[in-house]
Amino acid sequence: MTQTKETTSIHEDNAQAARPFPEPPHHIPFAHKYELEQLVKKMKETMEYKSVEGNEMEELIMIDAIQRLGLECYFRDEIFATLEKWSQMGDDSDVLHDVALRFRLLRQAGYDVTAENFGKFKDKDGRYKQELSKDVKGLMSLYEASELRINGDQILDEAADFARNMLMGILRTANKSESVVIRNTLKNPYHKSLPRLTAKNQLHNFEGHVNGLHECLGRPVWVKEMQDLARIDHSLAQIQLQNEICQVSRWWKEVGMGKILEHARNQPIKWHMWSWVALTGPDMADLRTELTKPISFIYVIDDIFDVYGKPDQLALFTDAVKRWEYQNIIGLPDYMKVCLKTLYDTTDEMSHKIFIRHGWNPKQCFQNAWAELCDAFLVEGKWFAKGHLPTTEEYLKNGIVSSGVYVVYVTLFSLLGEAINDHKNMHLLSKSHPQIVHFTGTLLRLWDDLGSAKDEDQEGHDGSFVACYRNEHHGSSDENARECVFKMISNAWKSLNEECLSNSPFSQDFKTAFLNLARMIPIMYNYDDNHRLPNLEKHMKSLLPHE
Structure with missing residues (x-):
């Protein structure tokens, strides 16, 4: 396992590993735990309400937002129930964004969904329709979905090339906020990203990020609640990581x-x-x-x-x-x-x-x-x-x-x-x-x-x-x-x-x-x-x- 050694601030591990490590002083404040529990409870109620009122696409957008912020561990049952319901529904939508989002969320959850449904977005010559070239959100959703392709998914191989080329063209005339979301999608598609590392970068403008990816009606209240939950979760994760590093570094020093x-x-x-x-x-x-x-x-x-x-x-x-x-x-x-x-x-x-x-x-x-x-x-x-x-x-x-x-x-x-x-x-x-x-x-x-x-x-x-x-x-x-x-x-x-x-x-x-x-x-x-x-x-x- 030949590993390339880097000259980096991470190299300061040498110094840290050499110094004595005290007992981990980092404790999770009770107030943080309580606030997190309350926000999780509130978010679960919102998810249940969206399901009851029949706002189905917003259900999927919420799941996507939860996963991008690395909060999935708090909502496993709710996400499973929602996707199980969607897996049993037909997909007669002709909106590229919606079809691609549904496909991606189901396939990454392990459901056996076929990619052939994307064929409805092709013309009689078997090429993706040119009118899709202006559908920015649809193209980003298609590109994200293409990252879930498996061997034999030729239609998704073609989707990846088509969406990438169209988005690169749009970048030449896109405004600043739109170009940020497009570049991030091309460089860091969700399926190959690690929310545990990237969630904090989205917090300062999470509402803008959600709106850049999806067609949201108005300003959903749950976006602000989810943002608050992610901030607390990130703070708790920092404390947890510091505790773990203390333990690992102490063990390394002892050996x-x-x-x-x-x-x-x-x-x-x-x-x-x-x-x-x-x-x-x-x-x-x-x-x-x-x-x-x-x-x-x-x-x-x-x-x-x-x-x-x-x-x-x-x-x-x-x-x-x-x-x-x-x-x-x-x-x-x-x-x-x-x-x-x-x-x-x-x-x-x-x-x-x-x-x-x-x-x-x-x-x-x-x-x-x-x-x-x-x-x-x-x-x-x-x-x-x-x-x-x-x-x-x-x-x-x-x-x-x-x-x-x-x-x-x-x-x-x-x-x-x-x-x-x-x-x-x-x-x-x-x-x-x-x-x-x-x-x-x-x-x-x-x-x-x-x-x-x-x-x-x-x-x-x-x-x-x-x-x-x-x-x-x-x-x-x-x-x-x-x-x-x-x-x-x-x-x-x-x-x-x-x-x-x-x-x-x-x-x-x-x-x-x-x-x-x-x-x-x-x-x-x-x-x-x-x-x-x-x-x-x-x-x-x-x-x-x-x-």
């Missing part, structure tokens, strides 16, 4: 890996952001802090293989992970021994917690996942120590494993109690590579390889998909290779969408976690020319108030 590996990545706060977006429930704080622990080891062990270790030492290290025995480790430097001991202890402790919580011990599954990861790192090391570039197929197959995604899979599977939710799920761990995890790993590996910055403080080299592609396709350029990668990323998203729509044995929390990890990947790997992650920095500054 001491940052001191032992001076030049390795030492960024527990950044690593925790993966967990923060994956598991969004207010009641999942303990699960998030636990998930950050194996994620941290993925980064550290990657550095050991890519920077620190010698080939013979790395072979011994991998063998020790496979045997899962700390005794009789001979020939390993002290830092490897400490890493192994800490990995064993952390895994044992987590396995015990999961056994207490769910009555099932995942220790053997963890051991298998770590052994598989180290094997993949070892394969990469052997390839590139010999100057060997594998085929793109070989590289990607191994690279998905070395991304660390299967360690994350076993961790999420265990923490969320998937084996207990449905005992039939037990066989999924022996299978090891479910498609939903595979395609998330594909996205991670390909985005990682697209990183434009060089690894800071890392002298190791383990190649990239681009290099393997150019070696395999003689005469091709970097541009050709990158075009191929972007096409593969698009196809991986279609397959990931399909996995989330299928009758999966996994829980909704599990599927949402992997969708959120996929959404987080571009933020974690979108480097600028200064080796920085500006988007991640911006989000973290929003979530972590300056002291």
Whole structure:
């Protein structure tokens, strides 16, 4: 899992990880809790009233607004009831905005809705009607819906191109407020966004944002109420995140890996952001802090293989992970021994917690996942120590494993109690590579390889998909290779969408976690020319108030 290291304010994790951390001083004020509960109650009453009075499209607009502000956890039952009703209704509307919004909300909730209904917006030649070119809200809704396309959805492939081209043309003459909404839709479509990170940016003009996306009659009272609820929710989330960071940073300081590996990545706060977006429930704080622990080891062990270790030492290290025995480790430097001991202890402790919580011990599954990861790192090391570039197929197959995604899979599977939710799920761990995890790993590996910055403080080299592609396709350029990668990323998203729509044995929390990890990947790997992650920095500054 070769991770590009950035020169960024996030690098201050090194300093934070080194200083003592007091007990988390951040408590959620009772007044905030009470106000939140009252607003949630009021919003639920409004949703029920809209349903009774038959203002059906406003129901869907409310759900869209709730989801964009990351408030879905408070209204799961109400949203389910509304979408269940809509799933049983026919769609005879000829309004593009309404058809696309209904389709998107139902499909992203897992309903099997066909995209063929968009055919009514095509002319006799099979092209989208030109009169739609002036329907700004309809085009934005269509573009958002196209992000839910799966393999074989040609009509949505065409919709994506049509809507994008029309909106780009409209931008040339749009006013300022309209252009802001259009640009945001094109750059950050909801299905690939993380409300946990972006909601605050919408609060200052949320009414304008809602009106820019939808045809709202008048000024709905619920918009102001929802805005107030989102502000409180964001404040509570900030407090919760600060508490979690204190716990993660204390754990990282106690294990001491940052001191032992001076030049390795030492960024527990950044690593925790993966967990923060994956598991969004207010009641999942303990699960998030636990998930950050194996994620941290993925980064550290990657550095050991890519920077620190010698080939013979790395072979011994991998063998020790496979045997899962700390005794009789001979020939390993002290830092490897400490890493192994800490990995064993952390895994044992987590396995015990999961056994207490769910009555099932995942220790053997963890051991298998770590052994598989180290094997993949070892394969990469052997390839590139010999100057060997594998085929793109070989590289990607191994690279998905070395991304660390299967360690994350076993961790999420265990923490969320998937084996207990449905005992039939037990066989999924022996299978090891479910498609939903595979395609998330594909996205991670390909985005990682697209990183434009060089690894800071890392002298190791383990190649990239681009290099393997150019070696395999003689005469091709970097541009050709990158075009191929972007096409593969698009196809991986279609397959990931399909996995989330299928009758999966996994829980909704599990599927949402992997969708959120996929959404987080571009933020974690979108480097600028200064080796920085500006988007991640911006989000973290929003979530972590300056002291």
